Amino acid sequence: MSLQEEDKGCRxxxxxxxxxxxxxxxxxxxxxxxxxxxxxxxxGKPIKCHDNSTELRKIYSELFKIED
Structure with missing residues (x-):
């Protein structure tokens, strides 16, 4: 990970x-x-972990063109 300063914040x-x-x-x-x-x-928001692993696996499988 790296941070680079930009006009209105950082990247x-x-x-x-x-x-x-x-x-x-x-x-x-x-x-x-x-x-x-x-x-x-x-x-500064309260931390809420969403149970979205199944949905994300489907999305990334399609993006990476990998079959489960």
């Missing part, structure tokens, strides 16, 4: 690499959910 660049493509969908889902919580924290 976060996030990169995660791994050697086993079979973990791509689950890794994306995990980070998606973690970053959702980070957004809540940054915005």
């Amino acid at each position: 976060m660049t996030f990169t995660h690499t791994f050697n086993d493509d079979s973990w791509a969908v689950n890794t994306a889902v995990g980070w998606h959910r973690c970053l959702d919580v980070l957004v809540q924290i940054i915005n």
Whole structure:
């Protein structure tokens, strides 16, 4: 992760690499959910974890063109 200063704030660049493509969908889902919580924290909101793993797995499977 890195932060670059911009005009009205900053940009976060996030990169995660791994050697086993079979973990791509689950890794994306995990980070998606973690970053959702980070957004809540940054915005001073109460943390609410949503049970959206199944939906996110479907979305990322389609994006990465991986069959479950």
